[in-house]
Structure formats: structure tokens, C-alpha cells
Amino acid sequence: MAAPSEFLQYIDDKADAFIQRLADAVGIPSISGDAKRRGDVIKMAKWLNDQLTALGVETKFVDLGKQELDGQILDLPPAVLGKIGSDAAKKTVLIYGHFDVQPALKSDGWNTDPFTLVVNKEDGQLVGRGSSDDKGPILGWLNVLQYHHENKRPLPVNIKFCFEGMEESGSEGLDELVERESKPGGYFEGVDCVCISDNYWLNDRTPCLTYGLRGLTYFKVTVTGPGRDLHSGVFGRTVHEPMTDLIHLMGRLVDPTGKILVPGVDEMVPPADEEEKAIYKALDYSIADVQSAAGGEVALSSDKVEVLMGRMRNPSLSLHGIEGAFSEPGAKTVIPAKVSGKFSIRLVPPQTPEAVDPLVITYLKSEFAKLNSKNTLIIDNLHGGKPWVADHKHWNFEAAKKATRAVYKQEPDLTREGGSIPVTLTFAESLGVNVLLLPMGRGDDGAHSTNEKLDRSNFIEGSKLLGTYLYELAAIAK
Template sequence: MAAEDDDYFAKSFFEHVDKSVSQYVSELGEAVAIPSVSADLPRHLHDIIEMMEWTKDYISRLDGWVHLLPNPQGKDDHGHDLPPILLAEFKAAKNPDKKKTVCCYAHLDVQPAAKEDGWDSDPFVLTERDEKLFGRGSTDDKGPALSWLWVIEAHRKLNVDLPVNVKLIYEGMEESGSTGMFEAIQMLSKDGEFLSDADFFCISDSYWLGAQKPCLTYGLKGLAYFSVSVQCCGQDLHSGLTGGSVHESMTDLVRLMSSLIDSSGQILVPGILDDVAPVTLEEDALYDGINFDCEAYKDEINVSSVSNKLLHEDKKSLLMAIWRFPTLSLHGIEVR
């Protein structure tokens, strides 16, 4: 009967989802309307807290345990108060002590957005266009964060017990460096604390391979972040008066940056591939059956280079470049 029960629940679940689409869109619209921009805390701290409280109330309505943990760092480097971190838990009704615990991570803050940035509609008004939903945070990351609550709600409405215990940890500073999260995780991972009994972690901040098939991400490459400062003189100089007489910081910086990577995407740093495992025949074959369209991907990310080409034109090379091999990106130059 177990298999039959699973089939029945799967059918009922998808029917429930189809019937609830308008609810999901409406609630996502409520979340998108809260401009929880973490890059501007003096202006938007109250919006991030409002987003946290909105989510806390939703969890409470689902009879979950929920708590807003004060940010361990208290204030940022500029003395601004930091938003709390949301912790929540939904235990299985039957034999919770014998079931695994999954902790799901997401964030409720967003990047800045304004219509003059190039949006076709107000970024904080969820707008449907061409069968797609547009709004800041709709996919990164309020939609995925809400999806976990909709899963819990579906189990509740269908009177089906959770197959695992579910914990949630939602932050409000991911778009600005996750300030306070490192300290919070260290504290919450100690014996008897919130994260100590988590068997698995799921990051709800990923993407699909295309418009047709979901993607289950089971590993991440990791990230190393560096900054470089170049100074030529102890004061600002006028290029019309001193140009040609000193080594200029911007010129030297651009030359330095160009020595790290070439125009084909090849990293020029010696030894960068020494610790990268070679591609096996078995791994190579895994890419053959992946549903991915390079042209659709190019359109999706709106490639605007002079050549109108990606660095790799075949599916396998492109996906390996994205997923398994090191990459190097230059993210900006700031003049002080």
C-alpha cells in the first residue's frame, strides 16, 4: 500500500498546486512589494524587518515554531543596526525522533532596483508578461523561500504527515555579504542548538537549466573573493596637468587585471587547475542526456557582446565551464 499511497499523494499534491496558483502568485506579489534592499540599511532596514515579520506570521499560521534571532554582529561597519535571522521548524507529527531533519536556507533581502535601471515595469510590483512573472526577488530569493511554506501548507491541507522534519534558516543580508550569518551558524551548530540535529541542508537559491525542466543542485564549486588596491600618488591629480608624468593607477590596474584571464575565458594564473580532478568517461557521459539549449541560454542572459557568442558554443563545454571548472570574474573598479 505504501507505493499506492505515494502515488495517490503525488496526484493529489499536483492537483492542489494547480488549484493554488492564484494564491501563490498573490502571496509572492505581497512579498515582492516589500522593498527589502539590504544594500541600503539606513533606508530599508525597516523593510527587511517587515519582510521577516511577514514570513514569521505566515509560519505561525501554519503552526510552525518560529523565532527571530538577533543578528550576532549587532551593527554593520557603519554603525547601522542589522536585521535578525529567521529560524523556523516543522516537525513530523508521527515519530519525529526517528525521521531525518532537513534544514532549508533562503534569503529574504534583494538587490536595489528602480524602473530607470531598465525595468519595463515597477520592480516592486509583481507583473505577469509573456507568461512570466517579473518582480525584484521573485526568483532570487523570495519565490524559493515561500515555496517551502507552500510545501508545508500542502501537507497540512491534504492531511499528509511530513516525511522529514523541516527547519528553515532565512537571512536578510545575503545580497550584502551575509553579515552575521557566519557567527550565527557557528553558534547554532553547537550541541543542543538549532542546527545540531540537521541531517541535510538544502540551499533554495539556485536555478533551472531552462524553461522546461527543474534542476536539482547537489554541489557548489565554492568562491574565493579578493580585492586589489593601486595607488600612484598621495592626492588626486589633474590629468591635464600631470598626465604623462606619473604611473597612473587605472592604467596599471587594468594591465594587472588583464594578466589574470584572456578573452577566451582561459585563466592565466599558474597552477589554477592543479587540484581540479580530470573528467572521467563516466562523468563526460552524464552531460549527454541533460536538457539544455545553448541558444535559449544566450537569449535568457541577453548576450550583447560584439560577436554575439558565448565563450563555448556546445552544450557540454558550456556546462562544464559553468559547473566544474574554475572561473575568474572581475566585478568592478572603484575610484576613491
């Protein structure tokens, strides 16, 4: 069941008004990580609630409690839940989005004020913080609702909404909400599938559906011994230097080709079979794309499938830095007393933090013992999350594929993301239903960077895609 052509026409006709609404949303600097902006995040919650109720959605705010931030006790911004339609004959889809944004200052390197949406007529870019992450996609759903509301057309499916205002700051309070409302009698009871539009195409030309995310386990490895920072003139070659020990340890974690040296970690992941490799081969992405995105000719391999599997379906170990060592410009001859190396491992099924962490800890201890140092080793796990992979042949994905073909006349890329969107796993595990990531923006949108943009065509065609997806969802056999 294709979307009605009058729906597609409506989205085109209203494009300017939709962009104006996006400008209104971007104009509210709803930065969840900045205590001074907490009022704006709450204002944004109210703005969104007003939009939803005006379009016929029954909503409610959910108080998520308090948090400490910058030494203040602050109210968490409320979650905004909504429902529209309760026809038992229709499928029910749960839609998630977040109305908070990353920090942005013009002085960070923005060409224009980050909280004034700039519509660039030449290249069609809508520039502003949150344009792509994640206000654009949320407003895509509002655009779909508006067509049905104004034209008094019934929606093809029942919809439940879950919008939060803390995604960019660890989604505080959301896991508990989702788990609670997913139980029998909860707000999300009866949900058949989930759709999240909060990631990006692999490139700037081919729509994609995303069926996997890597998990993470993040370690802080501290070596300490001296009671204070020492002068290398006085103590060099006199004491066990924590930096020397730490650098030796960190050098044994991953080799320059990306191979993880912690025994058992790489080995935990079965190799890809030919069917799986075919997915990567089919992706509209080249080594040149990888290098263009990285800003340098530094791909680990010239084999596209290998590089894409390295990002999407293999674990990776990155060394992020060292806390406590000399990190300023210039030349300081210090022997730091206590240094903490930070590294993390991106996990893929069947890896979990529970399975991987003991291997890491055992290995670090045994390698440290080999150093014969009198310093002390302390291992902290800072956080972790499981990887997620969905069945990309599920009817939820099939509906999205049909919708993509209908709107974009293209076969979508089937991607796994190298990063994490933890709420995805929470929905999948709490509801036990298929979760689809259906991005609106392009890979070069610069979500957490300066001059974040959403292309006008992604906003307008993306709104058509979201609406069409609902019609395909209604039509497809469970």
C-alpha cells in the same frame, strides 16, 4: 512513496490564493541593502513568522546584532527559525531561504512597479522583485505546509526552517548562527540533510538539481607612485605611469581564451574523466543557449561540454575594472596617480583561497618586478570563499530526482553553478550532512535584474515538487 494525489490537487485548486499570498510578500519592499528599507525587511520577517505559526510551525526570531550602513547603526533583521514535527522515526530536513530582496526602482527599467506583483495572463509570468529570488520558493514551502495543516495530514518528515533577511547583503550574522545552532544541543541538532531553493534552472525548460558552486577569491591590485594625478602633457614620458604598469600586470593574468596565466592555478584542477564529461553532455543546454543568455555570439568555444565545464567545473579569472582611473565619458588627459585593478578567480575543488592566494601574490610580485618600475605595488585580497561540491548520488539528491520525475515527467539536469551561495558551504561544513540545491525558477527569471519574474507554472509545479520531495525523502533508504 509518491506524494498523495490530493496534495497535488490541492496545490492546483489553491493556485490563485497562493499567487495572492506571493503578491502580499512581493508588496513588502524588503531590500536589505537600503537603510531606508530596513523597517520593511523586519516587517517581512514578521509577516513570514505569522504565516509559519498560522500553519503550525513553532518559530522564533533570532537577533543577529547590529550593522553600520550608509553611516547609520541599524538593527540587523532577525533570522526566523522554525520547526515542525519531532518524530524520531522520521528524517529531519533543514530548509533555508531568504526573505530580503535586491534593490529595484521602476526607473531602473522595470515595465511595472517592482513591488506590485503583476500576473500576466498571456504568458503566465508573475512579475515583481523577489518573485523568484527568493520569496517564490519560500512561499512554495508555505503552500506545502498549508495543505498538511488545513487537511490535518502529518508531514512525512520533520522540518527545521532557517530564513534570513540579509542574504542579498552578505548574510551578515548568519554564519555564526548556523555554526552555533549546528553544535550538539543547538536548534539544528538532528538534521539529516539540507535543501535550499535559491537558484535557477539552467534554461527555461528543464528542472535541475545543483550539486556544486564555485568559490571565489577577489583581488585589488594597486599601483601608485606620483603624489597626485598628473597632466599627460607635462608628465607623459617623464615618470613611471601607474596605469601603464597596472595594465601590463592585468594583461598577464588571463589570456583571451580564458586560460589563467598565474602558474599553478589551472593546473591544480584535475581534468574531467569520461563519467564527469557525460554529465555535461547530458545537460539540456546548447551553445545557442549560452549566447542567448550572454546576448551575443561570444562563446569561447563551439564545444558545449567545454563551455559548460568552463562555467561549472573549471576556475575562471575575470577582470572587473579599475578604480582611480578616468572612467567617465569624454576625453581627459590625466595620468592617474593611483590605480587599483579589480579581478577575481572563481575556484573549484580542490582549490581554496588559502591554496590559490599565495600563487597569485607571488606571481603579481614577480611580474611587477620585471617591469622595473619605480612605482609601488600593493596587493589586497578583498574577500574569498571556498568552492562546494556535493555527492549528487546521495539519497537526498536521489529523492529530489524522483520528485522531479514525478512532477515534471523529466529527468533533471545535474548542474554546478558558476557562482557562489556562501551559506551552502556553511551548512555543509557546520552540519556535516548533504546539501541539495533544488531550484524553483527558470534561468531567465532575471533574479537581480529588472522585471524579475517567476512563471506561474514554476510556482505551482515547483510547490508540488517541494512537497513531493519531502515524501520521497521520507521513503528513501538512508
